[in-house]
Amino acid sequence: GKSKHSDVDSGVLSPPVIVLDKPSEPVAVRPIVINVTCLDARNVPTADDGSVDPQIHIEMTAEGFLKQTANTKTRSNSSPIWRQGFNFSCHPGSTENAQVSIVLTLQSGATQVGSLQKSVKEIVAEEYIDQRFPMGPGGCDARIVIEVCDWGEADHGSHNRHQRRSSTCADTQVAEVEGFVRTASGTAR
Numbered sequence: 001g002k003s004k005h006s007d008v009d010s011g012v013l014s015p016p017v018i019v020l021d022k023p024s025e026p027v028a029v030r031p032i033v034i035n036v037t038c039l040d041a042r043n044v045p046t047a048d049d050g051s052v053d054p055q056i057h058i059e060m061t062a063e064g065f066l067k068q069t070a071n072t073k074t075r076s077n078s079s080p081i082w083r084q085g086f087n088f089s090c091h092p093g094s095t096e097n098a099q100v101s102i103v104l105t106l107q108s109g110a111t112q113v114g115s116l117q118k119s120v121k122e123i124v125a126e127e128y129i130d131q132r133f134p135m136g137p138g139g140c141d142a143r144i145v146i147e148v149c150d151w152g153e154a155d156h157g158s159h160n161r162h163q164r165r166s167s168t169c170a171d172t173q174v175a176e177v178e179g180f181v182r183t184a185s186g187t188a189r
Contacts, residue, residue, distance in 0.1 A: 029091060029092065030092070031089035031090060031091060031092070032089065032090045032091075032092055032095065032120070032124060032148060033087050033088070033089050033090075033148070033149045033150070034060070034087070034088045034089075034090060034100065034120065034123055034146065034147070034148055034149070035085050035086070035087050035088075035145075035146070035147050035148075035149050035174065036058050036070075036085065036086050036088065036100060036102065036144065036145075036146050037083070037084070037085035037086075037144065037145040037146075037147075037174075038056045038058075038072050038082045038083075038084050038085070038102075038142065038143075038144055039081070039082065039083055039142075039143040039144065039145065040079065040080060040081045040082060040083075040142070040143050041054055041056075041079065041080050041082075041104060041135065041140065041141065041142040041143075042078075042079050042132075042139070042140065042141055042142075043078060043079070043138050043139045043140045043141070044077075044078040044079070044080065044104070044106075044113065044135075044136070044140055045078070045106075045113060045136060045137060045138060045140060046078070046106075047106040047107050047111050048111070049107075051106070051107065052076065052077055052078050052106070053074050053075070053076055053106055053107060053108070054074070054075055054078075054080050054104060054105070054106060054113070055071055055072055055073070055074045055075070055104075055105050055106075055108065055109065056071065056072040056082065056102060056103065056104055056105075056142065056144075057069065057070075057071050057102075057103045057105055057109060058070045058071070058086055058088075058100065058101070058102050058103075059100070059101045059103075060088040060090065060098065060099070060100050060101075060120075060177075061098065061099055061101070062090060062091065062094040062097060062098035062099075062120070063094065063097045063098075064094065065091060065094060068088050068089075068177045069177070070086040070088075070177050071109075072084045074108065084174075085145075085174040086174065086176075086177050087149065087174060087176050087177060088100070088177050089177075090120050094120075095120045095121045095124055096121060098119070098120035098121075099117055099118070099119050099120065100117070100118050100119075100120065100123065100146070101115060101116075101117050102115060102116050102117075102118075102133070102142075102144060103115040104135040104136065104140070104142055113135055113136040113140060114134065114135030114136035114140060114142075115135070116133045116135075116144075118146060123146055123148060124148055127147065127148050128145075128146075128147045128148075129144075129145065129146040129147070130143075130144075130145045131143070131144070
């Protein structure tokens with residue numbers, strides 16, 4: 001995936017700059033980067049109309065910042081393989097109230113099969129999570145990898161830790177999600 005950062009082609013990403021308190025004195029804040037990689041799912045049920053078109057929707061929320069969202073591609077079977085990763089950035093001062101929600105849906109999000117929530121504080125403490133999460137009835141589950149990355153490690157989806165820990169992540173496509181942005185009123189939207 002192509003990053004929304006303008007200097008990605010140079011191979012070096014600079015951290016986003018946000019303004020704290022005084023507009024005349026911007027302060028560079030290095031974000032916490034959380035990579036969520038959706039590898040696959042098993043035993044996905046059919047929708048009411050008989051279709052099977054699973055997709056994973058991921059959302060990161062933190063009080064005072066705009067919500068960040070991403071979706072995997074829709075697949076047309078009950079055992080989809082995505083191997084899609086998304087980098088989310090979190091302001092270091094907002095880990096107490098930040099959360100990542102992962103939802104398995106059918107029919108382009110119209111039907112929720114199952115979901116899980118992880119606090120960013122818990123993710124930062126664990127650093128690396130690779131497991132199958134229950135996502136619905138009949139043994140439906142999804143293998144999700146969640147890890148904290150260094151800013152430079154996240155720039156091109158260079159999954160060095162993924163490759164050491166799991167060869168199935170080696171060919172994962174990674175996309176950058178628009179970085180943390182403060183809301184105008186200071187409350188989450």
